[in-house]
Amino acid sequence: MAAGEEEGAAAGTETESEAAVEELRSFKDLGVTDVLCEACDQLGWKVPTKIQVEAIPVALQGRDVIGLAETGSGKTGAFALPILQALLETPQRLFALVLTPTRELAFQISEQFEALGSSIGVQTTVIVGGIDTMSQSLALAKKPHVIIATPGRLVDHLENTKGFNLRALKFLVMDEADRILNMDFETEVDKILKVIPRDRKTFLFSATMTKKVQKLQRAALKNPVKCAVSSKYQTVEKLQQYYIFIPSKFKDSYLVYILNELAGNSFMIFCSTCNNTQRTALLLRNLGFTAIPLHGQMSQNKRLGSLNKFKAKARSILLATDVASRGLDIPHVDVVINFDIPTHSKDYIHRVGRTARAGRSGKSITFVTQYDVELFQRIEHLIGKKLPxxxxxEEEVMMLTERVAEAQRIARMELREQGEKKRSRNDNDDDTEEAIGVRNKVAGGKKKKRKAF
Structure with missing residues (x-):
């Protein structure tokens, strides 16, 4: 395809894809094989989404794909189905690698691969930080069909796990590529690209086309087809968006008021730091709310535990940092609260995209203090609308301040205790490491430096 033709095709994608969705009523129409169509049916995927209509036929033709689509648009299916179909045609171990920015997203993609490929016996392995490397090395030794990984931990295994390499890899997927690069994984991605075959299929999926993503596209993809189903930043029509303008010192009281007012709903509350996430979760628990935190300083097991409790509706309030703002598919979030306003306006789109998914309605409420006015104006400018x-x-909020102040005091004490426990645990770990070091010296055993790649 000539460059001009390709640009013309890309420009017409929006209208063509809408017409295509009308015509294509099933995955079978896209060229997906019967056994995978049945798997889609079992997952409740009746009709392909826009990005699936655009990307799947192109991927099945063996082309590299750049998929531009917002979060919650069915991107996982758009790359998982072509990979599984190719695996059916030429079965092979260590067949595909999916790179993702966060651990939770890696586990979610793994679940979808396993669900879609359950009838054909697909084996996947998740390689992320926060989990014992030895058990991961054993899983890699079994040579799964699909590896889903965060870049840092994968590079660690490529450099240090004996016998593990990706020289036979057929597919590379970079999901949420803009976020992978924003999290400064560029060096790791470069290392991975150097040790995988050039003769492979590459799918790059991103919500935004940043300069870094364009650079990565040039380095990693060969003559790709661009599938864009959303060119501008926008929020879903069925999402009711609000703001509240409040004095900074009464934020906690306003939060408690809103949770009482909208009781019976499930909430995702976004905070800017791990510490504030933990503090607010403790505060709400002290006031009798079923709140659980999710942030980067928690162990991987605790993070998955929090997510699963919220998904299973055992808890109605999930407090999170931006680790949960993208990619995670939690179907039943009724209200998103931006307790701390996001510093990057684009993160607002991803946060509020946790609700009003798959055609359902939802609410979002953004807290704006005297310090957040400029950030809030940027968000309104980005989404092109003034929020009500x-x-x-106010009187009812002020009536809550005394109870909230007491809960804040208890939460601060609990936070301090948790910090002290963590410090003493770390001290014990240091002692253990010192003892091991002494033992090794006595035994004369110096560890050999492992070769990189």
């Missing part, structure tokens, strides 16, 4: 104020009864 959420209706509040």
């Amino acid at each position: 104020a959420f209706p509040m009864q």
